[in-house]
Each structure stands twice: as C-alpha cells, then as structure tokens.
Amino acid sequence: MRRWRAAGWGAVGILVLAAAWELYKLLGPAQGLVVGAEGSELLLLPRTHDRAMPHLWEMGARLLAPTSGGDTPPLIVTVAGAAVTTLGTAAVGWLLGVLVGGLLAMLMQRSRLAELGLLPWIVVSQTVPLIAFAPVVNSIGTQLERGGGVWPQWFSVAVIASYLAFFPVAIGLLQGLRSPDAIHRDLMRSYAAGYWQTLIRLRLPAAVPHLLPALRLAAANAVLGAVVAEVSIGLRGGIGRMLIQLAGQASSDPAAPWGPTFGAIALGLVAAGSVALMALGLRNYRRGEETA
Amino acid sequence: MEHGRADAVHAVEASGVGKVFAGRSGEVVALTDVDLTVRAGEFVSLIGPSGCGKSTLLRLIADLDGASSGALTVFGKPAHQARLDQDYGIAFQQAGLLPWRTVAENIALPLELHRVGKEQRRARVAELAELVHLGDFVDRHPDQLSGGMQQRVAIARALAASPKLLLMDEPFGALDEMTREYLQSELTRIAAETGAAVVFVTHSIPEAVFLSDRVVVMSPRPGRITDIVEMPFAGERDEALRESPAYFERVTAVREALHGAPVERANER
Numbered sequence: 439m440r441r442w443r444a445a446g447w448g449a450v451g452i453l454v455l456a457a458a459w460e461l462y463k464l465l466g467p468a469q470g471l472v473v474g475a476e477g478s479e480l481l482l483l484p485r486t487h488d489r490a491m492p493h494l495w496e497m498g499a500r501l502l503a504p505t506s507g508g509d510t511p512p513l514i515v516t517v518a519g520a521a522v523t524t525l526g527t528a529a530v531g532w533l534l535g536v537l538v539g540g541l542l543a544m545l546m547q548r549s550r551l552a553e554l555g556l557l558p559w560i561v562v563s564q565t566v567p568l569i570a571f572a573p574v575v576n577s578i579g580t581q582l583e584r585g586g587g588v589w590p591q592w593f594s595v596a597v598i599a600s601y602l603a604f605f606p607v608a609i610g611l612l613q614g615l616r617s618p619d620a621i622h623r624d625l626m627r628s629y630a631a632g633y634w635q636t637l638i639r640l641r642l643p644a645a646v647p648h649l650l651p652a653l654r655l656a657a658a659n660a661v662l663g664a665v666v667a668e669v670s671i672g673l674r675g676g677i678g679r680m681l682i683q684l685a686g687q688a689s690s691d692p693a694a695p696w697g698p699t700f701g702a703i704a705l706g707l708v709a710a711g712s713v714a715l716m717a718l719g720l721r722n723y724r725r726g727e728e729t730a
Numbered sequence: 731m732e733h734g735r736a737d738a739v740h741a742v743e744a745s746g747v748g749k750v751f752a753g754r755s756g757e758v759v760a761l762t763d764v765d766l767t768v769r770a771g772e773f774v775s776l777i778g779p780s781g782c783g784k785s786t787l788l789r790l791i792a793d794l795d796g797a798s799s800g801a802l803t804v805f806g807k808p809a810h811q812a813r814l815d816q817d818y819g820i821a822f823q824q825a826g827l828l829p830w831r832t833v834a835e836n837i838a839l840p841l842e843l844h845r846v847g848k849e850q851r852r853a854r855v856a857e858l859a860e861l862v863h864l865g866d867f868v869d870r871h872p873d874q875l876s877g878g879m880q881q882r883v884a885i886a887r888a889l890a891a892s893p894k895l896l897l898m899d900e901p902f903g904a905l906d907e908m909t910r911e912y913l914q915s916e917l918t919r920i921a922a923e924t925g926a927a928v929v930f931v932t933h934s935i936p937e938a939v940f941l942s943d944r945v946v947v948m949s950p951r952p953g954r955i956t957d958i959v960e961m962p963f964a965g966e967r968d969e970a971l972r973e974s975p976a977y978f979e980r981v982t983a984v985r986e987a988l989h990g991a992p993v994e995r996a997n998e999r
Contacts, residue, residue: 621826624794629843630814639843643830725829725873 500693517701524676528664531599539607547615572670599663603656610652614645646723657709741927742768747800759952775938783953818895819888825880827872834868858886878909957987
C-alpha cells in the first residue's frame with residue numbers, strides 16, 4: 439500500500455513537470471523576455487519557439503526515429519547502447535572508488551596518525567575541478583600505454599569516476615567503523631578478539647547503516663564523473679560524448695539532444711537502484727538495539 | 731576466610747590494588763588499596779555510591795583497564811592472562827547485543843570468536859537458551875525482545891564459554907522492579923546450576939542482600955572497601971526470603987555499613 443502510494447506520487451511529480459514544460463511553451467513569449475539595450479541584453483525568460491523548446495511528443499517521436507537519417511537504428515537504441523557503455527565504465531569506477539575509499543577508511547580508523555595525515559587531503563581532493571583533472575589522467579594513461587602498459591582510454595574515464603566515488607565511501611565508512619558503542623568494544627576485548635575479528639564481527643556490520651547512503655552517493659558520483667570525463671577527454675561510444683555531439687546539431691534537430699539526456703537520467707536511476715537492491719539484502723544490519 | 735590449601739582456586743584475589751586515571755586536571759584516584767578474595771563459586775556483590783570505584787574494580791578484574799598498583803589474580807593467573815584464556819564471562823547494564831544478529835547468533839558470538847565447531851556451537855546455544863528460558867526466541871532479533879529478555883540473552887552469552895567466573899556490572903539496573911526481582915531469582919538459580927563465582931556490581935541494597943554470600947561495601951573519594959558483610963542465606967534464596975525478618979536485618983546491616991556510623995574497620999582482614 440505504502441509502496442503504491444510512493445510510486446503514485448512519483449508519477450504525479452513527472453506529470454507536473456511535463457505539464458509545466460508544455461504550459462510555459464504555450465504561454466511564454468516565443469523569443470523569451472529580454473531586457474536591456476542592444477549588445478548588453480539580459481534574457482530573463484527562456485525562448486519557447488520549437489528550436490529552443492521542442493514539444494514532449496516531439497522528443498518522444500525523435501527517440502523512435504532513425505539516429506542520423508536513412509537506415510540507421512532508432513535513436514533510442516543508440517542511446518541505450520551508449521548508456522550501457524557508460525554504465526559499465528561508471529560501474530568499474532564505482533568499484534575502484536569503493537575499494538580505495540574502503541581501504542582509506544579502515545586505515546584512518548586503525549591509526550590516528552593516518553587520519554590526521556590523510557583526511558585533510560581527502561577533503562581537498564574533492565575541490566580539484568574534474569575538467570582540470572581529467573586530461574591529466576588521460577595523458578598519464580597514454581604515456582603508460584606508450585611505455586608498453588595496457589591502459590585503454592575508457593579506463594581513464596573509470597579512474598576519473600572513481601575519483602568522485604571514493605570520497606563519500608571514505609567518509610561514510612570511517613564514521614561507520616567508529617559507530618560501535620564502548621560497551622561493544624569492551625565486549626570484544628573481553629573475548630580477547632583481535633583487530634580483524636573485531637573488524638569483521640563488529641565494526642563492518644555496525645558500519646552498514648552509514649555505508650549504504652555513502653554507496654548510493656558514490657554511484658551517483660561515478661555516473662556523473664563518467665559522463666563528464668567522457669566529454670572532457672573525448673571518449674567515443676558513451677552517453678557523454680553523444681550528448682555533446684547531438685547538442686551541437688540542436689539548431690537543425692532540436693529534439694535529438696533530449697534522447698541522451700533522458701538516457702543519462704535513466705543511467706543515474708539504474709545506478710542508484712542497484713545500490714538500493716543491495717541494501718535490501720543488508721536490511722538486518724539496519725536494525726536498532728532498542729525494543730521496537 | 732580459608733587460606734593456604736585452596737589459594738590456587740580462588741576466583742579473584744586482589745591485594746593492595748589501586749587505580750589512578752590521568753585526567754585533564756591532574757590525576758584522579760579511582761581506587762585505592764583494595765584487598766579482596768572471591769572464592770570459587772562464591773557470590774560477591776560490590777555496593778556503594780557513585781564514584782566509589784565498584785565498576786572500576788570490576789573492569790580491573792576483567793582486564794578492560796589495567797591496575798595502577800597492587801597484585802590482581804584471577805584463578806591464580808594475572809588478569810590479562812585470564813582474559814586471554816576466557817576465564818570469565820561479563821554482562822553490563824545495557825545488554826549490548828549486536829542488533830543484526832539473532833538471539834542464537836548473539837549467544838554464539840564468543841564461541842564463534844574462539845572457533846568452536848558448528849555442531850558443538852549449536853548444541854551449546856540450545857542449552858544456554860533453555861537455561862535462560864528463551865528457547866522459543868532463538869530466531870528473534872534484539873529489537874523484538876523486551877529489556878528483560880535482552881538481559882537474559884546477555885547473561886546466556888556471558889555463560890557461553892562455561893566460565894567459572896561471571897562479572898556483572900549493574901545488569902538489572904535499567905529494568906523495572908518486577909523484571910528485576912524475577913531475574914534475581916533466575917540468576918540465583920543459574921549461578922547455582924553453573925557453579926560459577928559471581929562478582930556483581932549494584933546500587934541496590936535489597937538486590938545485593940538477596941543474591942550474595944558476601945556484600946562488599948565501598949566508599950568514594952578515594953574509592954575503597956570500607957566493610958564486608960556476610961549473608962547467611964545459602965540455599966534459601968526464594969521469594970519467602972524477601973519477606974523474612976533475617977533478610978531485613980541484613981538489609982539494615984548493609985545500609986548502616988553504607989551510610990551509618992563512623993567507618994569501622996578498613997577491611998575485614
């Protein structure tokens with residue numbers, strides 16, 4: 439019952455958004471609302487003509503039409519293919535990020551010195567703009583490849599995605615590993631349990647409620663990072679590159695860029711949904727000790 | 731008190747034990763010059779106002795903290811070795827169950843950590859669940875149990891490795907009076923059935939008198955033992971005892987030792 443209600447409200451939200459789009463397109467000025475003198479004008483309301491704001495049904499129809507005319511497959515198929523490619527890259531980046539973030543968190547929990555030395559850098563790392571950072575990773579990859587290593591270009595994208603993904607995991611898991619009460623730590627000590635036993639039987643299970651939101655954030659970040667990195671280093675085949683390409687042709691084919699846009703949204707939903715599925719299997723770890 | 735022959739089997743032997751905590755504003759003496767012997771199978775309560783060091787003493791015996799001075803042995807070994815050998819089981823004021831584990835899995839935790847085989851573990855858990863009358867609840871999770879039931883699980887867990895010494899830090903302190911009296915009777919039975927010595931920290935005079943062979947009265951600033959009161963109720967701890975004049979007489983004796991009269995002897999010995 440509650441689940442149906444939630445789904446219902448979700449659908450209502452989408453409908454409201456669609457209605458707002460069409461209503462503004464109907465009522466808004468075709469050339470937008472511009473104030474100020476020639477040369478320094480300010481666009482206060484966006485344009486509503488068909489090249490700027492295609493109808494929703496045009497976007498829908500465009501998804502079913504051939505990607506680039508002639509016999510090419512429908513746009514939706516191309517978008518789906520690109521989305522799956524990006525999803526794969528993002529998943530590798532997510533895994534890498536979870537691994538690195540997890541190791542960092544365990545290190546910081548184990549040693550106060552490691553925490554003092556690492557935590558500030560971990561926080562600072564997230565202030566480096568991705569656009570500046572992506573070409574560096576790519577050029578390192580190219581040099582490794584030239585030196586005889588194996589470093590496909592998509593792996594650069596995955597590494598960049600992991601750079602965004604590791605952060606919430608490192609912070610969330612650290613907090614989670616610290617969450618057991620003093621009484622539980624005393625108990626493990628009374629059992630003469632060592633570090634690893636305490637980690638596996640107490641700290642990691644206790645960290646799950648902190649870890650799950652972190653994993654979901656990491657998934658969203660990995661998708662975002664993968665899309666941006668694709669654009670930034672110009673990797674073909676993914677949804678990021680496709681978005682830029684079709685946006686470039688928007689003046690002649692205004693509905694087309696909306697295809698990969700919807701694809702990117704679906705991508706984020708699938709990524710977050712996968713983590714939610716995982717959470718389902720871990721729900722015993724989200725119980726409290728208090729009598730319900 | 732017996733000496734000589736039975737020395738090695740004493741559950742706890744403390745002589746001149748002290749504990750000093752390094753605080754922000756200098757050192758805090760939590761415990762000083764404690765001499766105490768707990769015989770095998772004996773039930774000893776530690777009672778006293780907050781800050782008298784009764785919990786600290788328990789933590790020293792459990793080797794959760796180290797003593798600053800004096801000698802402390804558990805079954806003739808240093809407390810540290812006794813902890814490594816799992817010579818005691820411990821229970822706290824909060825049950826401290828792991829919320830993600832079922833009752834059975836919680837009881838099995840110490841056995842798991844010491845690599846007891848699966849079959850053996852299962853049998854022992856079933857036995858313990860029966861001992862604390864929770865046989866029908868082994869598949870429940872802690873959030874599905876009442877506070878009293880959680881505390882019974884904690885006691886079963888403390889007994890899992892069949893220790894000959896049970897350390898309890900106000901285990902019934904957070905429970906209502908009815909549950910409390912019920913669990914006191916249960917503990918009396920369990921202690922008798924297992925033959926384990928018990929060191930029991932409590933705030934409650936009636937509780938200490940009902941359960942104990944001896945009540946150790948402690949006093950704060952600095953924490954120390956001021957008196958030890960013997961209880962003559964071995965084998966007659968039932969509901970009738972709670973109404974008997976002899977019981978009230980002992981309650982009064984402990985109360986006087988706690989509040990009353992100038993401090994008598996520093997220790998029994």
